[in-house]
Structure formats: C-alpha cells, structure tokens
Amino acid sequence: MKKQTPTLRDIARETGVHVSTVSRALNPVTGTSITDDVVKRIKEAADRLGYRPNRLAVGLRTNRTMTVGLMIPDITNTIFPPILRGVESVLEPLGYAVIIVNTDSMAAREHQLVDVLRERGVDGIIHAAVLRDDPKIIEVVRGGTPVVTVNRRIEGEGIPSVVNDDALGVRLVLGHLYDEGHRRIAHVAGPANLSTGQFRRKAFKSAATEMGLKLPAKAIQQAKRFDEAEGRRCTEALLDSWNPTAILCANDRLALGALEVLEERGIECPGEISVTGFNDMPFLDRIRPGLTTVRIEQFGVGQESARLLVRMMTEPETTAPSETILPVRLIKRGSVAPPPAE
Amino acid sequence: MKKQTPTLRDIARETGVHVSTVSRALNPVTGTSITDDVVKRIKEAADRLGYRPNRLAVGLRTNRTMTVGLMIPDITNTIFPPILRGVESVLEPLGYAVIIVNTDSMAAREHQLVDVLRERGVDGIIHAAVLRDDPKIIEVVRGGTPVVTVNRRIEGEGIPSVVNDDALGVRLVLGHLYDEGHRRIAHVAGPANLSTGQFRRKAFKSAATEMGLKLPAKAIQQAKRFDEAEGRRCTEALLDSWNPTAILCANDRLALGALEVLEERGIECPGEISVTGFNDMPFLDRIRPGLTTVRIEQFGVGQESARLLVRMMTEPETTAPSETILPVRLIKRGSVAPPPAE
DNA sequence: TCGCTATTTGCAATCGATTGCGTTTCGACT
DNA sequence: AGTCGAAACGCAATCGATTGCAAATAGCGA
Structure with missing residues (x-):
C-alpha cells in the first residue's frame, strides 16, 4: 500500500544528499560534475528503490x-x-x-x-x-x-x-500493362483532396501520354474516397461509357471494388479486363485473381x-x-x- | 513567435483576478462558487486567448x-x-x-x-x-x-x-461440421501460454466428447504461436499421422496455414477436407475457398x-x-x- | 447601525524534476 | 602559510495547475 513510486526526494533522503545532486547524478551529461563515488551510491539507491523518473514532472520543467x-x-x-x-x-x-x-x-x-x-x-x-x-x-x-x-x-x-515513389509506381504498372499489349487503359483515380490521389493521376496522365495512348476524358474516373464502394462506382461508370482492356486503380481498395463489379457482370479478369492496384496490402496474394499491384515500403x-x-x-x-x-x-x-x- | 500557449496566469492578468480564481472558474465543479459575471469574463478571456490547459501540469498536480x-x-x-x-x-x-x-x-x-x-x-x-x-x-x-x-x-x-464467448464459438463450428456429416474432426490448438489457446482447446475437447466423437491424441496439434507457419506445421503433422475430414483451427491465421498445406498437397478443400478458423479477420470472404469462421465483436x-x-x-x-x-x-x-x- | 454568517476571492503550498547561481571544500601554487 | 581557483554540492526558483485555508466582501437580521 505504501509502495508509492519513489521520487528524487526519496533517493536524496536515502543517500543523504540534496535532490539536485541526485538529479545531476542520474543524468549522464550533468553526472560528470559529481564525484564518482556519490554517483555510484545514488545509482545504487535508485535502482534499489526502483526509481523511474516522472515524465510529467520532467516534461513540465523541460x-x-x-x-x-x-x-x-x-x-x-x-x-x-x-x-x-x-x-x-x-x-x-x-x-x-x-x-x-x-x-x-x-x-x-x-x-x-x-x-x-x-x-x-x-x-x-x-x-x-x-x-x-x-x-x-x-x-x-x-x-x-x-x-x-x-x-x-x-x-x-x-x-x-x-x-x-508514386510516379515510378504508376509508370511501372502502366509499362507492364503496355507490355502485355494493352492500349485502352483506364484509371480509377483517388480523391482530389489527397496528394496521393492527385499525384498518381498526374503520373498516369503524363506516362500514358508519353506512351502514346489515347486518353478520352471518360478514361479517368475520380473516386471520392479510397474505398471499395467508390471503386465499384467508378468502375461501373467506366464500363458504361468506355471499353477499356485494363483498369489501373489508384489503390488496392479501389481495385477490389473494381474486381467485384467485374465479377458481378460476368466479365473475366484477367481474361477480358486486367486490373491493378497500388500499395500491396496484405492478403492480396490470396484472393482470386491475385492482384497485381505496387508494393510500397x-x-x-x-x-x-x-x-x-x-x-x-x-x-x-x-x-x-x-x-x-x-x-x-x-x-x-x-x-x-x-x-x-x- | 511570441505565441506561447497561454496559461492560467495570462488569463488572470488579463481579467485582473487571481490564477486560483481562474482555475476554479474554468472547472465546472468549482465554478459554482464564483460569481457568474466573473466566470463569464474569465471564460471569454480564455477562449479569446485560445487557452488549453496544460495536461502535464494538471497531471502532476492531480x-x-x-x-x-x-x-x-x-x-x-x-x-x-x-x-x-x-x-x-x-x-x-x-x-x-x-x-x-x-x-x-x-x-x-x-x-x-x-x-x-x-x-x-x-x-x-x-x-x-x-x-x-x-x-x-x-x-x-x-x-x-x-x-x-x-x-x-x-x-x-x-x-x-x-x-x-469462445466456448460457444467452438461449439458452433463443431456443431456445424458435425451436422455436415464430419466425424473425424481434428483441432489445431493455439499456444498453451495464452488463455484463448487453452480455452478453445478445452471447449473443443468437451464439445467433441459430448457429441461422441472419437478423439485420438494425434487429433489435436498444438501451435506455438498464432501464425500461418505454425498452422502449416500442425496441419502437416496432422495429415501425416491421421486422416481427418475436417480441421477446426483455433484462429484464422492457423487456418490459412492449413489451407496452404492442403493446396500444396493437392488435397481439395472443402471437397476432401473442410477447414474452419476463428476471429473472422478481414478479407476471409475474398480468398478461395472463403473461410468458415467465428466472428467476434x-x-x-x-x-x-x-x-x-x-x-x-x-x-x-x-x-x-x-x-x-x-x-x-x-x-x-x-x-x-x-x-x-x- | 452593528455584528454575524455566507459567499467570493486571494494566498501559498504542492506535485516531481531541472538548473542557474551561490557556497563550501580542498588541493595546488607561489 | 596564504591565496586562488576549480570541483562538488546545496539552495531555491521554476514549469502550470489545483486546493485547503485565510481573508475580504456582501448580505441579512436584530
């Protein structure tokens, strides 16, 4: 019951020195200006009593x-x-x-x-x-x-x-899709108020342009949030207005939404449409089909x-x-x- | 630069009262013993200055x-x-x-x-x-x-x-397996030093016994940790020494390990062996086969x-x-x- | 109008640690 | 032997808020 956490004062009393001395002794920096012998006694007393500095007090002071x-x-x-x-x-x-x-x-x-x-x-x-x-x-x-x-x-x-390296990531997936033969590649972009969303969208546009892909306005659908529901919404909008052979999603959750829609509509992935994500969240290797994505550190x-x-x-x-x-x-x-x- | 966070003292100076008065005025309990008018002035000053109590100081004192x-x-x-x-x-x-x-x-x-x-x-x-x-x-x-x-x-x-309700959970899955016709049901148990592990194992044993299932010692394999690797190890041990038709795992990760082993060995799930988990972690509905499990709150x-x-x-x-x-x-x-x- | 009781507010100690400054001690040097 | 100075340690203020107690003010009745 009496086991209150010990303070500097307790150690001071125990060793017969002043609290300020104890404080200095316990601090490696200021400890140099205290006799080695005293430091030793204080340290011994400190861990005999199980002293732990009170962070609140330290914080208040420093x-x-x-x-x-x-x-x-x-x-x-x-x-x-x-x-x-x-x-x-x-x-x-x-x-x-x-x-x-x-x-x-x-x-x-x-x-x-x-x-x-x-x-x-x-x-x-x-x-x-x-x-x-x-x-x-x-x-x-x-x-x-x-x-x-x-x-x-x-x-x-x-x-x-x-x-x-978002730009690199987008470039990598896009390049991969291109190499596989895709030319009509759509993008489900992330929210505009998040820098990742905006950034990946820009990267997509410039990389696609460099590769000489056609990019009608409807090829890019903007999600309002990074979640499956928005992934679904965007994918549906995409499928209703265009006929892409691949969908590059700004993150994995959007891609999961996309996969759901494809399955519902009986469109085969990857047979008819390929899908990619971004982030490589856990378990993507266990779903069917495994999601091609960009792993971030x-x-x-x-x-x-x-x-x-x-x-x-x-x-x-x-x-x-x-x-x-x-x-x-x-x-x-x-x-x-x-x-x-x- | 001079924008130091205001303290009680600042408010006191501002309103011409003592800090203790300010303290009391800002505390709903003690505030009753301060004139309404004064309280009001203090509160106004407080949020004009953007006062936020210093938690460290409060904590140290109280x-x-x-x-x-x-x-x-x-x-x-x-x-x-x-x-x-x-x-x-x-x-x-x-x-x-x-x-x-x-x-x-x-x-x-x-x-x-x-x-x-x-x-x-x-x-x-x-x-x-x-x-x-x-x-x-x-x-x-x-x-x-x-x-x-x-x-x-x-x-x-x-x-x-x-x-x-671990006991109920175990009983539910076990009952489900039983109802489907399983009679040789194995258990991959959790670590013995964790109460969940021990508890679910006990529940499994007593429920199985009640149902009149035979339970050879090798029917229960004990994992050392709640992870996929241990799930694999236990499942392999199980398959090598017995021929269960179902494996009830103490949690989902163990079950995922079990599924991996089954797939590697070309054993069909659920065709040849059924597997169940516990916890219902995310994404279990997206893997193949979807894992039957117990959802906890x-x-x-x-x-x-x-x-x-x-x-x-x-x-x-x-x-x-x-x-x-x-x-x-x-x-x-x-x-x-x-x-x-x- | 005086005195007594409530009601408000101020004073000062306190929580535990840090730190500038002052004091003491002790060895060294001339 | 006396002085000087560095080394070692103590003193006390401080960080910001809370709170028991004292003081001051107000209100009330007689």
Whole structure:
C-alpha cells in the first residue's frame, strides 16, 4: 500500500544528499560534475528503490514530453499498422511514446485531434493523414512544432515529407500493362483532396501520354474516397461509357471494388479486363485473381519519418530534407494478362 | 513567435483576478462558487486567448493524466485495429488519450513496456496481450492501477476481463461440421501460454466428447504461436499421422496455414477436407475457398473494455464485473462441405 | 447601525524534476 | 602559510495547475 513510486526526494533522503545532486547524478551529461563515488551510491539507491523518473514532472520543467503524435486516417486500413510499427521501431528505443489518433479523413476531426495532441505537449507530429490544404497543421508548424508528413504532402509550405515513389509506381504498372499489349487503359483515380490521389493521376496522365495512348476524358474516373464502394462506382461508370482492356486503380481498395463489379457482370479478369492496384496490402496474394499491384515500403516509410522527426526535434538548427522518396516495386500477380484479341 | 500557449496566469492578468480564481472558474465543479459575471469574463478571456490547459501540469498536480495504455501483441495483426478503434470511440470523447504498445507477445518486452506506461502515469491499462501467467501486470494491479484484460485472461487474480464467448464459438463450428456429416474432426490448438489457446482447446475437447466423437491424441496439434507457419506445421503433422475430414483451427491465421498445406498437397478443400478458423479477420470472404469462421465483436470488445476501465478509474469503490462475455456468430463460407463418401 | 454568517476571492503550498547561481571544500601554487 | 581557483554540492526558483485555508466582501437580521 505504501509502495508509492519513489521520487528524487526519496533517493536524496536515502543517500543523504540534496535532490539536485541526485538529479545531476542520474543524468549522464550533468553526472560528470559529481564525484564518482556519490554517483555510484545514488545509482545504487535508485535502482534499489526502483526509481523511474516522472515524465510529467520532467516534461513540465523541460518542456519536452518525449511523446509524439501520429495522425492517421484509420488504423483499420491495413497499410497503417506497418507504418506505426516502423515509427515505433525507432521512437521507442529512444524513449518516446506514441499517441495515435484516427482522423477518418475528416477535416473537423483532424483539427480537434491536433488540439488534443498539443494539449498533451507532444514534441512532434507525424502526419499520415494530411489533406492537401490544411491550415491547422500549418499553424502548428508555424508555432514551432516539428511535423513530418507521410505518404501525402502539403504543397508549398516546406513541411518535410516522406513519400513513396508514386510516379515510378504508376509508370511501372502502366509499362507492364503496355507490355502485355494493352492500349485502352483506364484509371480509377483517388480523391482530389489527397496528394496521393492527385499525384498518381498526374503520373498516369503524363506516362500514358508519353506512351502514346489515347486518353478520352471518360478514361479517368475520380473516386471520392479510397474505398471499395467508390471503386465499384467508378468502375461501373467506366464500363458504361468506355471499353477499356485494363483498369489501373489508384489503390488496392479501389481495385477490389473494381474486381467485384467485374465479377458481378460476368466479365473475366484477367481474361477480358486486367486490373491493378497500388500499395500491396496484405492478403492480396490470396484472393482470386491475385492482384497485381505496387508494393510500397510501409514499415520503411514509418521508420524514415520517425528518424526525420527525431532529427528535427533534437537538432532544430539543421534543416531537414524536404522530401524523402522511398522506392517501390511492381508485384505481378494474376490480375493482369494480355487483352483479348479483337 | 511570441505565441506561447497561454496559461492560467495570462488569463488572470488579463481579467485582473487571481490564477486560483481562474482555475476554479474554468472547472465546472468549482465554478459554482464564483460569481457568474466573473466566470463569464474569465471564460471569454480564455477562449479569446485560445487557452488549453496544460495536461502535464494538471497531471502532476492531480495525479491523473487522462491517458490510458493499450497493450497489444502486434497492431499489424488485423484483429487489433478494430479493438483500438472501439477503445478510442469511448475514451476519446471523455478526453483520454491512448498510448499503444506492441509486445510481440514477448514477456521481456511486455515488462519493459509496462514500465514505460507507468513512467507516463497512465490512469489505467487495457491489456490485450496478457500471458496466462504474468507477474508484472499483477504487480501493477496491486499497485492500484486499474487494469482490464481483453480477449485473454489471467487466472485467479480477479482482474476484470472482456472476452468473446469462445466456448460457444467452438461449439458452433463443431456443431456445424458435425451436422455436415464430419466425424473425424481434428483441432489445431493455439499456444498453451495464452488463455484463448487453452480455452478453445478445452471447449473443443468437451464439445467433441459430448457429441461422441472419437478423439485420438494425434487429433489435436498444438501451435506455438498464432501464425500461418505454425498452422502449416500442425496441419502437416496432422495429415501425416491421421486422416481427418475436417480441421477446426483455433484462429484464422492457423487456418490459412492449413489451407496452404492442403493446396500444396493437392488435397481439395472443402471437397476432401473442410477447414474452419476463428476471429473472422478481414478479407476471409475474398480468398478461395472463403473461410468458415467465428466472428467476434472486435470493436465491441474494445468499447466494452474501455467502458469498464473508465468505470474502474472514476469509481474505484464500485466493484467491476470480473468477466464480460460478448456474443459470437458463426460465419459460413466455402471452406466447409460434407465429407467425401467413404 | 452593528455584528454575524455566507459567499467570493486571494494566498501559498504542492506535485516531481531541472538548473542557474551561490557556497563550501580542498588541493595546488607561489 | 596564504591565496586562488576549480570541483562538488546545496539552495531555491521554476514549469502550470489545483486546493485547503485565510481573508475580504456582501448580505441579512436584530
């Protein structure tokens, strides 16, 4: 019952020195100015009592909480857990704790959650859910809190971001489809308010143009969200207005929606129409047909962004790279085949 | 630059009263003993300045941090994200933040992470990763920190737990298999050091016995972990030593491993052998064959455990129910069919 | 009009750790 | 032997908010 967590004061009493001495002794930096003998006695007492510094008190005094906020749209979206693990893998050993918040991609919630994080005095924020235009987070950055964005980016504010090589990814799938003989390739694009959506769409357009593909306006359908339902909607619109031989989707969930529609309509994939995704979420290798997609380094993105953030938090004077691009890989599975002979 | 976050002192200066008055005015409870007029002025000043209480300071003083720890084995395991969302859905509106730690089911890491949480003064812990025997967490509980366990439980310590109705789940699948005509039903059991593993195994045994099924020792293979690799290993052992017509796996990942082995060996599922899982993780409806499994209320479990924890944190005097059992449902898909005629 | 009780508000200690500055101690040098 | 200076440690303020207690003000009855 009396087992209250010990404080510096307890150790001080135990060893007969002043709390400030204890504080210094326990800190490797300031510990040098304390007699070795005393340091030893203090350290012994400390772990005899099972001392653990009170992070609240430290944070209050030093204004560093050793916590960072991680903002994501939705942890149940399978691409985010690996990112979290990546982030933790570098942050946890350094003594940082991570507070995760799910924004559900809603601006209002995001603003609110930013405040939640600020109240708690996070030392930095890893933001994997930014909208392209996001005044709130810009305000935070201006307030001096280190922020790095993941997967997406905010334009023109110089906020460091860690992203996947979307352009390369799109180019890879498109090239693959082209090589298989496809010439009428449609695109189910992601939401316009997310940088990934916009970016992949642009990449698709320019790559397609370079390859000399015809691109009628109806070849590109814009999803409002990155989910299966929108994938279905867009695919239906596509099939009703055009006759593509392949559908390049801006992410896997859209592609799953596309596959559903094809199956419902009795259109064979890949026999009649090929489909591709983006992200390589888990289990895509187990569905039928296996989805050809682009694998992104989720864990790596998490790690990289965390490293970057640590650097920004601990060495504010150095300027961080404004953009870190991680490699992607084409993963070929069963959902792509040559188009039917015409 | 000068935009430091405002404190009580700032508001006090602004309104010409003492900080203690401001503190009281902003707290709904103590606010009643302050003149309405003054309260109003203070509140106005507060949100004019954009005041947000400093959680660290509050926590230091009151010993309540409004944070809770969530311990899980691994967030990339798809059953945990919904649990997290469930937890957040009740905690966030109440002003709690959640710190998540991944134990990877390793006792050493778990101990370490418990300390991490304690340093940060969490008000309570939701523990979805307990081992059956877990001295560290028991110590925490004895220290007075509210803890509730999820999905698993610790025996004989009276720690409240929220679990799924494992026994019913096992009974449902087993009954289903029986009804389809299966009589030689094998079980790939979960790890013995996890209560789910042990519990489902017991349920399997007693239900099978009740139904009058023969259960040779080799009918039950024990996995060391809840993953695909162990599912494979156990299934291979099973096939090499017995000839079951159905394999009831203690969870979906084990079942996925089983399906892999069957496919490799050219054994048809469900034609020759039926397979079932447990948990109903996402995408099981998209694989071939769709996996028949037991759906558990992941989100609900999260919610329920959070509600329970809140109650324990805010009303320590009331005794919490020591066990909350949530319903499960049998989900029939393609992986079960009548056994081949002999 | 005086005094007594409520009602409001202020004062100051407190939570636990950090840190600038002051004091003491002790060895070294002239 | 006396002085100087560095090394080692103590003192006390501080971070921002809460809260028991004291003080001041108001309100009320006699």
